[in-house]
Amino acid sequence: MLKRTKSHRPGPSMFRTRAAVIAVGLGASAALGAGVSVAAGDAKSGGALPGVAVNSVKAQADAQAKKADAQAKKAADVKKAAAAKAAAWVDPVNNYTLSASFGLGGNMWSQKHSGQDFAVPVGTAVESVHGGTVVKAGPNGAGDGPAYGNAVVIKHSNGTYSQYAHLSQVDVRVGQAVGTGQRIALSGNTGNSSGPHLHFEIRTTPNYGSAVDPVAFLGSVGVKV
Template identity: 70%
Template sequence: MSQRVSSLSSRTSRLRTRAAVLAAGLGASVVLGAGVAAAADTGVAALPAAGTANAVQAQAAAQAKAATVKKAAAVKHAAAVKKAAAKKAASWIDPVKKYTLSASFAQAGGMWHSTHSGQDFAVPSGTNVMAAHGGTVVKAGGNGAGDGPAYGNAIVIKHGNGTYSQYAHLSRIDVRVGQIVATGQHIARSGNTGNSSGPHLHFEIRTTPNYGSAIDPVAFLHAKGVKV
């Protein structure tokens, strides 16, 4: 009888031990699951989302910086273009390129009624003639544009401050009276028309649009920074 009771007691004890182990395992699983869930709720699973947000913010900042740099460059370029245009508008240039100076201002000779009224630039016929400064065409045509046949085909441009420039002995005139021209703009082709001993451009600086008011054009251009 006592042996049976002892056996039963031993079997009951083993069952209790197994139940305790199972309960402990189940509790550990529950605790572990809760921990994983808590970790997911508090940041572990959220790390990729946070990294993406940081990357988006960094990209947005880089794009904003690039846009600012591009805008600053555009503003700087526009300012440079405006400055260059203003400088060009304020400057004077030679009326032709690749020339040789021939008859000069106030030079005496049998080719002129008194003394030479301008500066001659010896160039081949057909050479590009440019406006020495921006202004408005006030004379253009044959017979010296009204100043006499000795000038041949001629142009007179009015500039600011009571200054005029004249271009004579032209083979072709490519502007009209009233036209506004810019510094360096093509206005004609050089030639050998009128009282001329060879192809060249006769260039004058005047204080009025008419013959008789010429001043030394080389000295004038030197004062404007042009190396004639």
Template identity: 65%
Template structure:
């Protein structure tokens, strides 16, 4: 065999070997490509599942936030309603509790303020409420007792047993001709609280309550008590 023939045979064998290698590499590439594709599909599925879970979590969080906000709004509305109801009850109670009241009940008005007469040094300094002796006398308004006792509580024997109460607005009320005194100086009394019993002590022509409204604690500063009580909503 000639060297030329060998050379041709060697080249053929080399070509076959290269072809086999190429085919094997191509197969490996195909197999490798399929594996990469499969991995990509798996990753994509995992990514999708994660996204779905994240979306579900976000939606659940949003629902909880909405529910919490609704609960807060409901609680605020209930609190506002309770506050409004309490205010209405307080207002109604204030309407039922008068600021000023008559000092006695079931009376007849007798000698009036500034009335002239022989029983007084000048004119009458208060309003007389004709009632039987022993009738309950109450504080016309809440305040502090500043004077209580015989001799007009310091205003003179003409008043008999008397009580003077100082009120928060700087006004004073006086109750005279009492048969009994149930309070003492310095005592705090409420509107409508019993302070004494009516009587006929002092310069009196019969059982009654002498009632004054003053701008000071002592005699000489009286104003019309009936007009004053009416200005406070009291029916006299």
């Protein structure tokens, strides 16, 4: 009689074991592939995720460009303001009361009044009405006579001269360049003066006798006195 032999086919547990091994292998391969992909992305982007570094650099570049534009605009505004100030004319003093006017007659003057008087307290800041160069400065009317007391005369680029008299203090010297609105002296009561004030003239030359109406002149350059 023939003997039956036992089948050697793998049992269910063996199939499950093999399936698990295969699954683990596939998982490892997938994980390894993903790791390689991320690593490749890191290598291209400098260690960050793809696209992140590029966006960061662009943002920084945009911020720097905006900052540079803002700085350039600020510099242009400053330059424009300086140019406007250089072109402007201003009052010689602030917070004043007009007193004796140009061409006024009387026993206070040997001839008619040659300027415009601004009544202000002694020690009030006196400012250059426009940029220019100091051509006279000092006592005795800066050479125009003792009636003016301490005085300053400034030459301007348009060929006119401004004169400031009866000063208590002179803060500039001959040859000095001054800007529009720059303090050049302090008002006073020196010379032939009936009280604290600034005597102001506009001249066609640096010397006495060439004065024109200073209020009319200032009005022609945009300064309402």
